[in-house]
Amino acid sequence: QVQLVESGGGLVQSGGSLRLSCAASGRIISSNAMGWFRQAPGKEREFVAAISSSGFNTWYADSVKGRFTVSRVNAKNTVYLDLNSLKPEDTATYYCAFYNRGSIYEQESFGTWGQGTQVTVSS
Secondary structure, eight states: OOOOOOOEEEETTTTTOOEEEEEEEEEEESSSSSEEEEEOOTTEEEEEEEEOSSSSSSEEEEETTEEEEEEEGGGTTTEEEEEEEEEEEGGGGEEEEEEEETHHHHHHHGEOOOEEEEEEEEO
């Protein structure tokens, strides 16, 4: 059974930092691009960042570019998302997922989602 488990969320003050982890089991991630999405209450789930299978290519939403960094350690079967200079508008549940095919920016291109980890940024 393929599973993704996100961790590392929490409550942080504006301007603070967090590191989110996404650990995979039941499937090796090294052949897949991986993505991070987030969903705030009452809003659609939106793309945050993605990373190619090798880690050589990365993609970011404009709203997080320069503040968030996606990385991966294939030997650990884990993908990371470093969140810096956090803002209250970054408050959301953050999800990771395996990329299948299609636009890297669209959630329909991804499958096998984790359960999410909550990030709350206080002002």
